[in-house]
Amino acid sequence: MIFARVGTHNAPFDRLVRWMDDIACQIEEPVVAQIGAATFRPEHCQHFRFCTSEEMRQWIHRARVVVTHGGASVREIVGAKRPAIIVPRLKRFGEVSDDHQLELAQVLARRGAITLVMTEVELEAALHAPSLPIGQLQSPESLIRAVREAIEHLG
Amino acid sequence: MKIALVCSHGGHLSEIMELADAYSGHDAFFITYDAPRTRVLAERKYLLRNIGFNPFLMAIAAAQIMLILLWERPHIILSTGAEIAIPAFYIGRLLSARTIYVETVARVVTPSLTGRWVYPVTNAFFVQWPDLLACYGPKAQHKGGML
Numbered sequence: 001m002i003f004a005r006v007g008t009h010n011a012p013f014d015r016l017v018r019w020m021d022d023i024a025c026q027i028e029e030p031v032v033a034q035i036g037a038a039t040f041r042p043e044h045c046q047h048f049r050f051c052t053s054e055e056m057r058q059w060i061h062r063a064r065v066v067v068t069h070g071g072a073s074v075r076e077i078v079g080a081k082r083p084a085i086i087v088p089r090l091k092r093f094g095e096v097s098d099d100h101q102l103e104l105a106q107v108l109a110r111r112g113a114i115t116l117v118m119t120e121v122e123l124e125a126a127l128h129a130p131s132l133p134i135g136q137l138q139s140p141e142s143l144i145r146a147v148r149e150a151i152e153h154l155g
Numbered sequence: 156m157k158i159a160l161v162c163s164h165g166g167h168l169s170e171i172m173e174l175a176d177a178y179s180g181h182d183a184f185f186i187t188y189d190a191p192r193t194r195v196l197a198e199r200k201y202l203l204r205n206i207g208f209n210p211f212l213m214a215i216a217a218a219q220i221m222l223i224l225l226w227e228r229p230h231i232i233l234s235t236g237a238e239i240a241i242p243a244f245y246i247g248r249l250l251s252a253r254t255i256y257v258e259t260v261a262r263v264v265t266p267s268l269t270g271r272w273v274y275p276v277t278n279a280f281f282v283q284w285p286d287l288l289a290c291y292g293p294k295a296q297h298k299g300g301m302l
Contacts, residue, residue: 008165008190010207052191053169072166072261075173075302097208103263107284108302138302140173143281146298147177147233147255150279154253155156155230 002127003063005034007071008050013095014040016087019120020067021045023127032059065132067123070101074114075137083132084114087123108135158183159229159252160198161243162236163205164190167259170235173301174257178233186223186243208238208268217242224250235259236269244273255279258287260302266290 004020006013017035021042024031031045034056038049051059057076060066066077070088077084086105089095109116113135117123126132158181162171168187187193189202201223206212220242224232232247233255234240244254258270260283274280274291282288283300 008163008192010205050191052195054195056192070261072170072259072302075166075260076169078302097268098265100262100265100267103265104261107263138300140299140301142299143257143283143301144174144177146281146296147174147257147279150255151156151158151178151181151231151233154255154278 001063002029002031002065002067003059004031004067006036007069007073008036009096010037011095012037012039013069013089014038015093017042019123023124070105078113078135079137081134083134085117085126086114087117156181156231157227157229158231158233159186159227161186161232161234161240163239164188164193166261167235167237168192170259184227186220206238213242217246221246231255236267238269240269241272244276248276253278258282260300262287
């Protein structure tokens with residue numbers, strides 16, 4: 001199963017939803033999409049707008065590969081040891097306020113932790129690839145310790 | 156100690172939950188947006204309408220946050236973003252709370268609008284990628300990240 005997700009942004013990410021709908025009618029593998037604020041309604045794949053954290057965790061675990069926008073939630077896919085294909089939301093399409101999702105995807109792709117995709121053709125190719133990179137999570141321990149110290153110090 | 160956890164309902168919420176060991180043992184409560192994910196939070200919570208950067212909705216949220224903070228009087232306000240942190244931090248500081256901001260891991264080289272807004276009223280400011288240090292002032296610290 002391929003799971004695609006656009007996150008919780010107020011702005012739609014119709015580009016990705018359309019691509020997944022196109023791809024879903026050309027392949028056998030089931031596609032499930034979390035479409036958020038999309039204005040386009042897919043016709044060829046199971047979809048829903050939003051879900052709970054637990055449901056999101058289960059969809060990610062059940063997927064062979066997860067196609068995602070480039071938000072902080074990439075962490076949850078990498079943490080679940082699933083290959084992540086990032087399609088960054090871009091400013092020029094009004095999908096996000098600036099191109100930070102592209103910057104995040106670029107740095108993670110350079111590390112070999114995710115697959116960065118910019119076009120529908122690239123996305124199709126990535127979904128047919130025999131293997132995809134799976135990243136490794138950094139432990140947040142030192143950040144947690146620093147925040148805990150800040151709380152003790154300021155409180 | 157009483158801690159207000161302020162965040163929007165997507166990746167920012169996941170990040171603040173990832174930091175739970177930093178505030179466990181304290182009396183922590185959420186101020187976040189109403190969504191399927193936040194309705195099931197086990198902690199005490201105040202769920203607001205999603206404001207985005209709409210100035211009118213932000214003014215309404217600011218009034219709600221003012222009432223919540225007056226009622227709760229947290230010692231610390233901790234936020235991972237997004238824009239909901241802006242009214243919370245400015246009002247919180249007026250009510251003499253201390254503020255801690257953690258820039259989302261999704262920000263690698265371009266600072267967030269929220270981060271730039273709250274930087275002046277933040278007591279402890281963390282970024283998760285070292286390149287961002289240069290974009291903020293000397294208060295910003297990099298103590299590792301979660302990705």
